[in-house]
Amino acid sequence: MAATSAPGTPAWLGAWNDRTALSLLLEHGPLSRVRIAELGDMSKPTASLVVTRLEAAGLISVAGERTAGQGRPAMTYVARADRVLGVAIDIDAKRMRACLVDALRTDHETIEIPLPATSGKRDAPREIREAIEAACAVSGADPAAVRKVCIGVQGYLDTRDDDHLDSETLPGWPRTSVRRLLEDELQLEVQIDNDVNLAAVAERVSGVAADASSFTLFWLGNGLGAALDLDGTVYRGTFGGAGEIGFLPAPSGVIGQDGRPAKELQDVMGAKAVIRLAREHDIHGRTLADILNALAVSPARDAVIAELARRVTFGVIPLLAVLDPALVVLGGPTGIAGGDQLAGLVSDRIRQTTRWTPTVAASTVKGNPILAGARELLVVDVRNQLLESVAKINA
Known part of the structure; x- marks a missing residue:
């Protein structure tokens, strides 16, 4: 866990509890303060302080009320998954398919964008930017919250030769340094992976494998x-x-x-x-x-x-x-x-x-297996980035 305080100090314990509570909300969905205390093995006053800090930092929000027994309804809280987002992209010679990815595994709509048939009209940064903006627009999300994209391509990056792109289906894309170009132009992290590898990730998670x-x-x-x-x-x-x-x-x-x-x-x-x-x-x-x-x-x-x-x-x-x-x-x-x-x-x-x-x-695997695999990889990344932001509360 990223933290600036020494282990065992109040600040370190606060950051630990904050991260634990946010992890529980990502794993279980909406929880009350009492339930956070139970699952996180912390006292109710501590859980109350944790919720207050996380809500003030904009990392969680009120989800609603939950009635248990004859007492007052308990307020429940949910992680703010819109704070850190990813975009999964499946691209070939004719079209792109893309969808937003968040830490709660929300089922966001997939958009499809046709691409020019000639290499002279193709532009890698413009195409990926268009995919990000379209995926965010259809889900009502802020493109500025996107931290990473995972792109499935028919081919692979040869890491021996400045990330040489070995693909016959991306006309107009640079053959070398394409990942660095995209990261520099878009100012976010880029992962380019073989489409079949991504499909295998999906098959392991939700398929016959x-x-x-x-x-x-x-x-x-x-x-x-x-x-x-x-x-x-x-x-x-x-x-x-x-x-x-x-x-x-x-x-x-x-x-x-x-x-x-x-x-x-x-x-x-x-x-x-x-x-x-x-x-x-x-x-x-x-x-x-x-x-x-x-x-x-x-x-x-x-x-x-x-x-x-x-x-x-x-x-x-x-x-x-x-x-x-x-x-x-x-x-x-x-x-x-x-x-x-x-x-x-x-x-x-x-x-x-x-x-x-x-x-x-x-x-x-149901739906687009390439997007499904990219989504699985991105969920892990956006969750980790969201959890890492907890350290700033106690810094």
Whole structure:
């Protein structure tokens, strides 16, 4: 705990109690002074002083009254989560999706912003600033309270080379020093992370991987990727590029998205390859989303899913050989569209052709998993920053 007073002094004890009370309000929601005293193992007079200090500092506010028994209604208090905020952002070549994040895990509305198609009209600081302002506007929040953004991108930052941005979906963005540029221009902390890694964070917290000792998230969408969760921690690699399996060589003889032998796994099960496979079975659509919607009701669904399972197994086996995870989660638009049917067929093929026997399951994260993962990381950060502000009361 950040404090300027020596341990054991009245000022130090005051700061300790203040932080404890604020932590309890963040964890439990609205509490009365009596309940704060009980949960915080402090006397009622001490709890009353703590509440007075926190309210005067603007860190908590009155939530309402709560009746217990025949006595007078007790005033309840809630943490002022609007004091420190974050913004979660999912960005690709065509659009941004963003939502506000606060320390109370409030369910804020997600906004979507289209982006210019040409690199000459793209500008990284302007785009992120626009996302922050729009996310705050829809939730009635003050953009000045935003302290950090977490940006999910299709790619990664290579930390060996001045944060080199390795991404094919952010035209017009600088290739190096992009994080420093954003922090300097926006005057807040910036985290840029791979989109699949963020989705894995969400899968661990609220998805099918909640109880897994370790798991691999195999992402099937416009791109192809994997996230590696080892004992509850996403492994990002020495330089940030772990899980970039789309660049692995394709098995010999496999036909790719252009009808010729595939070179990389991306050519076997990325969006273009899935669209081609669907069209071969008379399922048509302009985009991957169109194809997946049509696949859901097509008589050819079983045949397409069976072939897709064969291809997905090519990508999963190398991960099994290296990591031997307890669980393989099929995520991304294609993985979720395939659902339990695709997961079951992939599991069968793995068991029939290899020595590994992981559980294979479809992702169960609701909504946008990239934003959900960014939100989880930001909740921790904004809570810590809010708690650190307690030290200023007793400084």
